[in-house]
Amino acid sequence: MTWRATVLTLFPEVFPGPLGASLAGRGLRDGLWRLDALDIRSFGIGRHRSVDDTPFGGGAGMVLRPDVVDAACGAALAEAPGRPLVALTPRGEPLTQSTVRDLAAEAGVVLLCGRYEGVDQRVVEARGMREISVGDYVLSGGETAAMVLLDACVRLLPGVMGAAESAEEESFAADGLLEYPHYTRPAEWNGLRVPEVLLSGHHADVARWRRAEAERVTRERRPDLWARFRAAPPVASAEGRAPPLAARHGAA
Ligand code: SAM
DSSP: OOEEEEEEESOGGGOSGGGGSHHHHHHHHTTSEEEEEEEGGGGOBTTTTBOEEOOTTOOSSOEEOHHHHHHHHHHHHHHSTTOOEEEEEEEEEEOOHHHHHHHHTSSEEEEEEOOTTEEOHHHHHHTTOEEEESSSSOOSSHHHHHHHHHHHHHTTSTTTSSSTHHHHHSTTSTTOOOOOOOOOSOSEETTEEOOGGGGSOOHHHHHHHHHHHHHHHHHHHOHHHHHHHHHSOOOOOSTTOOOOSTTTTTOO
16 A cells, blocks of 8 residues: 655645655655645635634744644545644654654654644644654754655655665664764775775674674764663674674673
8 A cells, every 4th residue: 555645734835845856756656655745725714814823822923723734634634544643843752763664654644844833732632643853953844844754754665765674774773773884986085995894705794893883883973872772782683783792892
């Protein structure tokens, strides 16, 4: 069944944007997933199709009306029911690869893009929306956040990515580590040589080096991920993947 995304937005013209390029774009054209951008304004109130109003309690900006957003949600779900509703908001749970995997395993997703000050909280709760943030910063609107979430999900759909194993070894994959660094030709560039082990042709040594590098980079750059990994180091299962090095030897 085709994974189906509906984006509720005041700017439907920005889609598919970058999602129309490369592997995601080819998947879209090949029918591996489907994207509909639904204009919230078409559910607006009155002659001017009004979608927002001033915030109760005062303050700057405008807030998207619950009745308008609710009508848009209803229309999206009537087309393809049973999909989770996600409100993109800086107040939401941080988007992680684990959430991405969960959403990619659903029948699709309905994404609500806020604008201005955001969305009336009553419709978010009444519709049981999952509130998700793409990072601790404030964007002008949910559209770019929706693209981030969709890009991450779509590349996990069967048939979208070329080599199936590339998703298993990437950053945040099953073991929760960042990925090791990559190198390609020329073997020497501007006096800088590629690590010798990568030229050795010795697969087990390469796997061990990559694993050690993944651990080093995670330890140095992301103490939060490193602490989680150390707390529950998984048993290495995939063929060819070396066992944890630093974790087994007590690196802090
Ligand atoms: N007043 C809101 C606040 O301080 O939390 C920010 C509103 S922002 C200007 C407008 C819209 O952009 C939000 O409703 C949301 O849909 C989207 N947005 C902004 N930053 C985001 C983020 N980090 N993650 C997901 N969506 C975001």
